[in-house]
Amino acid sequence: MNKSTKQAKQIRLKRGEVIQLPIRRIGINGEGIGHYQKQVVFVEGAVPGEIVVARVVQVEPKFAKAQLLKVKKKSAYRVEPPCPVYRECGGCQLQHIDRRMQKRLKRELVAESFARYAGLRDVPIGETVTMDEPWSYRNKAQFPLRRVGGQVSMGMFSAASHQLVDASACMVQHPKLNEALYKAKRLVEELGVDIYDERKHRGTLRHLVGRIAFATEEIQLVLVTRTKSFPEEEAFVREVTRRLPQVKSVVLNYNPDKTSLVFGEESRLLWGNEKLIERLGELTFALSARAFFQLNPVQTVRLYDAVKRAARLTGTETVIDAYCGAGTIGLWLASGAKRVIGMDTVPEAVADAKENAKLNGIAHAEYYVGAAETLLPKWIKEGLRPDVIVVDPPRTGLGQPLLQALMRTKVPRLVYVSCNPATLAKDCAQLLKSGYRVAGIEPFDMFPQTAHVEAVCELVQT
Structure with a gap:
């Protein structure tokens, strides 16, 4: 028996097939994992301990992926996700699972x-x-931008796609960071800043990135652009200083490449402090725009x-x-x-x-x-x-x-x-x-x- 024949016998499920299976554990990406006729099946949104009905959407040599259709036996740890865009966003994967179970999993x-x-x-x-408080904990957000008609859209990419979901009220981000990024996006829209088109690799502004110091609630704002400058720079900085007093640093990061990476290699200070000051315990840290710091x-x-x-x-x-x-x-x-x-x-x-x-x-x-x-x-x-x-x-x-x-x-x-x-x-x-x-x-x-x-x-x- 050759290798291809062995692999073909490993997975007998067919794409589109509807199956019922128990969920035994969780995967590294938050999917429920179960077995159907000894085949490993990943079911996004399923909770360990549940019995679910799912439709097979992908078949690989050693596993299959299935879409959750119905929960036949519900876990006691399943909860209603509080975020209104949880299922579309893809930024979180476990909001539908109780905190006690998250800890164990x-x-x-x-x-x-x-x-x-x-x-x-x-x-x-x-x-x-x-x-103790598992919300509003993130100190940094990096949101891609898209122009849709006359409006600018900003948010997170939906799971396994480049469909942008509005995340301006993200529940795991610091609320003041959410507010600053939303106002910055509105300002970009008002000024008519050219927005990057990923498909054509044209346009200017690719991402808005913000980092907040929890100790002071001061914010560093980074504009990631395809070009080394943009015509509305001065007007943008002027309005930021007027409308967003908590922003103490505005930086332009130049990323000319056709890439999924957010940051390029070159940064330029547009206004304010070059670095954001944060404190952890008794230590003080100065952070430049590209420096890694725990989120x-x-x-x-x-x-x-x-x-x-x-x-x-x-x-x-x-x-x-x-x-x-x-x-x-x-x-x-x-x-x-x-x-x-x-x-x-x-x-x-x-x-x-x-x-x-x-x-x-x-x-x-x-x-x-x-x-x-x-x-x-x-x-x-x-x-x-x-x-x-x-x-x-x-x-x-x-x-x-x-x-x-x-x-x-x-x-x-x-x-x-x-x-x-x-x-x-x-x-x-x-x-x-x-x-x-x-x-x-x-x-x-x-x-x-x-x-x-x-x-x-x-x-x-x-």
Whole structure:
């Protein structure tokens, strides 16, 4: 039997077929997962514990996707989503599930990832750290714009499409940020600013991006444009300063490429402060437009405290802060370390990290431009022997050069901050081969109402 015949026998479902199945667990994107005649089926909007009727809409070699038609047996944890555009927006995936179940499901996502990708079924995982108030927690929004007739539309793309859904009253964004972005959009409309056409790759203004400092409620506004300037710049800034007193910084980011990425490489200050000032705990951070900063300040303090616990510093250690962004994690740990070294690929972020070290009177932290995958192996080859390495990579996980360097060097303690339990588990599976042991994992609900789960994983050499 050839490979194609085997694959054909794996999935017997047909597109358009209506099936009934029980939902056993949740997927990484928030879908309910069940089995029909031993076939894995993903059903968006279904809740574990339910029996549902669904129509098959996609058939792949190892799984199928189905559209929820009817809930035959309803979960006690199913609730009515409070957001009026929840089903169209796609920004949140779990508003229809009670908070208690969300907490449990996020821990299960981490546990299932380690069982599946690392072969670990008894890994020590704590309870998910949740928020008392799981709304209005996001400090940053980046909304694409479209011109529809004489009006400008702004919002979020609907799931798996480029249909724009109005998200001007997004319930997980800080309300004052929502208000500022909506007024900025109205101003763009009034001034007749040329709006980018994605299909034709023409026009000027692509995105409106806003970030708010929770400590001061001051706002940084970024206009992402296809061109290096636009005729209405002066008028826009003049009206922003008159109508939006909470906006303290207006930046233009130039992104000329035909891409789904929001930001380009070049930014220019149009008015006000070049950087937004935010505070976490006792530390102050200056943030440029492109610098990475955690989106949920309340949970970030708890997350970084967990990193500090996992690092177990005594004051004598050299700490590497890989993927350092604006230096937040390394500076959070600096009081307990002898030396902190960080790196990031975004030059503005490294400049922010250096400035933040100075702002907080931390002289033993140093920062460099470059990829952790490149710099860390180079430094280790040159003789650097870090005691603790903290990694906070993108969803794709650690690059192979960095993984190989960590496996060769065998750093005594590795703290892995992850936003994707699947890549965390896959990377840990490799690290375990070189003598690392998972000492503990703490899940964090950084983004309530969504399927995302963050985790702090402590690895030690055995």
